[in-house]
Structures are given as C-alpha cells and as structure tokens.
Amino acid sequence: MRLTAIALGCCLSIPAWAQTLTLGVSATPNSVDPHFNYGTSTQTLTYHLFDTLFQRQPDSTLAPGLALSWHAVEPTVWEIKLRPDVRFTNGAAFTADDVVFSIARAPNVPNATASYAGAVRSVDRVEVIDPLTIRIHTRGPAPTMPMDMAPLGIVSRQVGEGAATEDYNAGRAAIGTGPYRLIRFIPGQQAELERNPNWWGPAQPWERVVLRFLPNAGTRTAALLSGDVDLIDTPSPNDLPRLRGDNRFAVFSGASMRLVYLAPNQQAQVAPFITDNAGNPLPANPLRDQRVRQALSMAINREALATRIMQGTASPAGQWMPAGTYSHNPAVPVPAQDIEGARRLLAAAGYPDGFRMTMHVPNNARPTDPISAQAIAQMWTRVGVRTEVEAQPLAAYSPRAARMEYAMTMHGWGSIGHSGHPMVNMVATNDRQRLTGGFNRSGYSNPAIDEMIATAMAEMDDAKREQLLNQAVAASIQDGAVIPLYNLTNFWAARRGVEYRPTTYDYTLAINARPVR
Structure with missing residues (x-):
C-alpha cells in the first residue's frame, strides 16, 4: 500500500518538549x-x-x-x-x-x-x-x-x-499505558491530554495534546486557516486544492483500507422508513429480497461517485479489500451501473412501480457521506425507488443504526489484513455466543455464508485460506449482504512546522505528528 506525503518541506526534527499540538478531528467520540x-x-x-x-x-x-x-x-x-x-x-x-x-x-x-x-x-x-x-x-x-x-x-x-x-468518561477509569493520559474529556467539544513521560515507546515531542471535535469539514478548514488548530483530518475535497496551493500548509495523503458501504435492513419484516408511492406502509420489507438489493446496487454509478462526488479522493469498490491486497477477489468486479437491469429486477421482485424510502447517514463521520447519499438517492429515484436522505449527528445515528431502526444506512469499515476481518464483524450473523456480527448493521443472516467464513478463518495455510475467503466474498456480495461503494484515500492537512505520517487507517494520532523546521 503506497503512502505519500505532499509538500513536506524540510524534515529536520526540532526539540519541542514544551509544545502543545492541537488537532481538529472530524470524529466526535x-x-x-x-x-x-x-x-x-x-x-x-x-x-x-x-x-x-x-x-x-x-x-x-x-x-x-x-x-x-x-x-x-x-x-x-x-x-x-x-x-x-x-x-x-x-x-x-x-x-x-x-x-x-x-x-x-x-x-x-x-x-x-x-x-x-x-x-x-x-x-x-x-x-x-x-x-x-x-x-x-x-x-x-x-x-x-x-x-x-x-x-x-x-x-x-x-x-x-x-x-x-x-x-471512563469521567476520567476515573481512563487509566492506560499509552503515550498520553487524560486530563479532561468534554463530550462534543474536546479532549485534553498530557504526555506520559513513562511510556515504553519513543519519547513524544508534544507535552500537551488537545483534540478538538470539529465534525463540520468547513469548520475544520477554517480552524486550520485561522491558526486555531495545528492539524486537521479528512478535509473536504473542495478544500484540498486551496490547502495544497498555500505554502503555509502541507497536505499528507495515504491509500486507505476503509470501505464506505450501505447496509440495507434485512431484519425487519416490515421495514421502517419504507412505504409505497402513496405513503402507505408496505406489507413486507422489500430489502429482504435479494433481487431488490441487487437492483439497488446495480443502480449506483460508483465511478461517478469516486471521480465527481469524491473528486478523486476514493476508488470504486465492489468488495471489502482494495485490489492488490491479500484476499481481494479479482473475480468480483466493481458493479457497473445498469439502470434497465435494475428496473427489471425490481419488477421481477414485485415492485414494477418501485417504492419510497429514507436513507439515514451520519453528518459528522466523513464530510462526503451526506453528499454521496444525495447522489445515490437520485440514482435510485431513476429506477423507481424514490429516496430521501436524512443526515444525523453520529451520537444519535450510531445507536439507532445499531438497533436497526432505519431502512438503509451508510457506514465505513477499515479492514486489517484480510477480508475475513470485515466479514466476521459486518456480514456474519449477529451471535452473542459465537461473538460474530458485532458491526452487522443490516441484520443479514445466512447460515451457509456463516459456515464459509468460519471455515476460511480456521484454515492455517495462507494460500488455502485466501481461496476460501475469496469464495465467501463472492457469495456474500452476490447475496447482497451489504452494498460496497468505494475505498477512501486518507487526507490530513497541517500548518507548516508540523509533519504528519500518513496511514492506511484513518484515525488521527499525535504519535504520527512531528515538529519540523
């Protein structure tokens, strides 16, 4: 996985033992x-x-x-x-x-x-x-x-x-072995940390770290431009050209392991937020029909999402792992948009006139989620599924999405090393005994695919395990367990004097930031 740093400038480290690093982060824990x-x-x-x-x-x-x-x-x-x-x-x-x-x-x-x-x-x-x-x-x-x-x-x-x-939230139990310790956590606003001088890892240059929770991308950029923060994550694609062209700032980027995807509610017998075209509840949940899920996937132009909506900050995806990584299945292509094919599938499933649906997305997880959702809603409307988008703060959205109170939700998942990692958590049946499906937000459950995942994850030979994982990937995508959209590219922007080491994971850590001349 290639990582790049843009406009790094001179990388000579300088002592900064009394400095404060202020991070403007999109995440609001x-x-x-x-x-x-x-x-x-x-x-x-x-x-x-x-x-x-x-x-x-x-x-x-x-x-x-x-x-x-x-x-x-x-x-x-x-x-x-x-x-x-x-x-x-x-x-x-x-x-x-x-x-x-x-x-x-x-x-x-x-x-x-x-x-x-x-x-x-x-x-x-x-x-x-x-x-x-x-x-x-x-x-x-x-x-x-x-x-x-x-x-x-x-x-x-x-x-x-x-x-x-x-x-933990009050700080009484927030006692770890990490590079920093908690001074104060103000929910929805910021967290204040101080360096742990006894950390076992390399000495950290920042005496104090402040994480400011700035879910709005425009606010984050404004905070960087004004000098209120030293570094921001996930700048809006609209702001990247400006930041790259200003010698007061540096932009850092790295290919990401995070997939953005949609989770259609397959658990509810009668789906919330789905009606017929007159606004009346449907007697059955159309998302439980594999043909409907496939139609919705076929209606999406992923290339347009990646190049136009995301402005080149993402790559179209049809499965969990990016191309070139272990257990990416080359036989599972990025689905091509097929409007007529999607209409035929909807008609075959008993919805020739489509239906109405509300898609729920977070408005402070990734700056492009609401914009992408609006574009997808227009694509679905073209095939007869008239879709509205409702964006909510992550704090309200997450617990309701976990309880599957919505019809269609948008999420991101950062894989670690193999496709079994997302499939165990996102695709496998939510089972408290087997500890699977902990992030299953679709209610999807298929015992045959559960068994395929379990068999693959128990195979000690790497090559054989990859073959088994590839089979499970193909089966779960064909069944429409979830709807993959695109893999992100991670971006950070910092004031001159701060260098950030880009990563395939998208959480932002002070240990990856260094003062430079």
Whole structure:
C-alpha cells in the first residue's frame, strides 16, 4: 500500500518538549471507554490513552506493542510474551492479568454501540504462564488471531473491575499505558491530554495534546486557516486544492483500507422508513429480497461517485479489500451501473412501480457521506425507488443504526489484513455466543455464508485460506449482504512546522505528528 506525503518541506526534527499540538478531528467520540465503540470516532481518542498488544503500523502491518513477541505453539494455542517494565499512568504495573481482564470485558460492555466481540471471537480461554507470558487457547485454529485482536485496547483490571463506561468518561477509569493520559474529556467539544513521560515507546515531542471535535469539514478548514488548530483530518475535497496551493500548509495523503458501504435492513419484516408511492406502509420489507438489493446496487454509478462526488479522493469498490491486497477477489468486479437491469429486477421482485424510502447517514463521520447519499438517492429515484436522505449527528445515528431502526444506512469499515476481518464483524450473523456480527448493521443472516467464513478463518495455510475467503466474498456480495461503494484515500492537512505520517487507517494520532523546521 503506497503512502505519500505532499509538500513536506524540510524534515529536520526540532526539540519541542514544551509544545502543545492541537488537532481538529472530524470524529466526535461519545466515550473514553476503549471497548464501547469499535469505530474511528472513539479510536481517535482512546488509542492515545490505551495501548494494544499488537501495534498497527501506518501500512497496517503489525509490530510489537504490549506484546513483545507471539507465535502459534499449536493451531489452537498462541503464546504471547508481554513487554516488561510497563506501567499504567497511575503507577501500577502492567501484567498478564490485565490482558485476561481486557479480553473478558471487551464483548460484555453494556450498551456498546459497536462491540469489540469480533476482536476476541476466537478466544476460548487465556492461560497465564507467568506475569509476562500468556497462552491464548482458541476455539479452533485461529491463524489471524493477532490481526483480529490488534484493535483491542488493554485496560487495567485494578481500575476497570467494577467500573462502568461512565467511569471512563469521567476520567476515573481512563487509566492506560499509552503515550498520553487524560486530563479532561468534554463530550462534543474536546479532549485534553498530557504526555506520559513513562511510556515504553519513543519519547513524544508534544507535552500537551488537545483534540478538538470539529465534525463540520468547513469548520475544520477554517480552524486550520485561522491558526486555531495545528492539524486537521479528512478535509473536504473542495478544500484540498486551496490547502495544497498555500505554502503555509502541507497536505499528507495515504491509500486507505476503509470501505464506505450501505447496509440495507434485512431484519425487519416490515421495514421502517419504507412505504409505497402513496405513503402507505408496505406489507413486507422489500430489502429482504435479494433481487431488490441487487437492483439497488446495480443502480449506483460508483465511478461517478469516486471521480465527481469524491473528486478523486476514493476508488470504486465492489468488495471489502482494495485490489492488490491479500484476499481481494479479482473475480468480483466493481458493479457497473445498469439502470434497465435494475428496473427489471425490481419488477421481477414485485415492485414494477418501485417504492419510497429514507436513507439515514451520519453528518459528522466523513464530510462526503451526506453528499454521496444525495447522489445515490437520485440514482435510485431513476429506477423507481424514490429516496430521501436524512443526515444525523453520529451520537444519535450510531445507536439507532445499531438497533436497526432505519431502512438503509451508510457506514465505513477499515479492514486489517484480510477480508475475513470485515466479514466476521459486518456480514456474519449477529451471535452473542459465537461473538460474530458485532458491526452487522443490516441484520443479514445466512447460515451457509456463516459456515464459509468460519471455515476460511480456521484454515492455517495462507494460500488455502485466501481461496476460501475469496469464495465467501463472492457469495456474500452476490447475496447482497451489504452494498460496497468505494475505498477512501486518507487526507490530513497541517500548518507548516508540523509533519504528519500518513496511514492506511484513518484515525488521527499525535504519535504520527512531528515538529519540523
């Protein structure tokens, strides 16, 4: 995956031990609890405070984090050596017991808006060999366990046992081993952090970091131009030419692993926000019909979305992984727009005159989501599905989307290493026992595809696993589990004097920013 930096200028590091870095971020986290929401909005904040066992590098490969080394002793046993001399910001020593506690806690956080259950799906039990050695016993062969568990933040048992999400938000339980510690969290406004001088990683140049939550792209750009912030993420495509042409600023970009997709509600027998053309409720949910889902996918011009709406900041997608990555299936093309074909499928499904529908999207996750949604709504209207768009703040949108209270929703998913990662979380049946479907926002459930995913994820041979994953990708896309749209390109813009290392993941971290001359 190619990463590029534009207009970097001179990259000589300078001492900045008393500096404050102010980040203007699009994400508006609704919690400091690292297990509450498996999404960019929360990770942008929590990864400053809580380390993971396996540290995700800018290109999405894994490096040692709190785990120094790991290897499979057997197909169902992984031995992990933990980093010594690590302390939480309250001074307590980090040990194997904290890992045991974190793995047990992750799938059981009350009211979590996006569960981390999928990250620990394969874990049967954790055996503590000594304070710095554990063995993870899995329910079956689990060759991708380190990649799947990489997003999981490690919390303190001493502080976290008995603590609720509210205790993390208030700062009482927000005690991690990360490069920064929490000073103050003001929901909807900002988080204030200070450097952890005892962090095990490289010394950080920023004494203080302020994350300002600026969900509006225009507001973020204005804050950068006025000097109120030092760096912003996800600038509007409309603002990129201006920022690139102004020598007071630098723009950084990197190919992303994030797919933006639509989730059609296949759970409700009678779909919310869907009516006939006269406004009367339909007796059955049309989105439960595979032909309707395929028609909606066929009606979308993904090339136009990527080049015109996204202004070249995205690539059309027809599956989870970008081309050239492991388990991208070359036999699954980006669907071509076919208006007449979509109309025929709708007629065959019993909707020759279409129907009316409302699509719900977040207005503060990505600046282009509402604009893309409006374009898609026009495309669907052309085939007879008269679509309106309602954009909502992420804090209101996320819990309702998780409860599948909408007919059609828009989401983003950043994959780690293989297509099984999104399929376990987004496509597999939401199953509390098997810990699958933690981010299944469509209510999709197909036992045959569940079995295909499970079989692939248990295959220890990389080549054979890729073949099995490719089969599951093809089957789930053909069945219309979700509707892929495009893969994003990540962008950051900073004032001169700040350099940002672009990444394939799209959460913004102070550890990737450096002062430069």
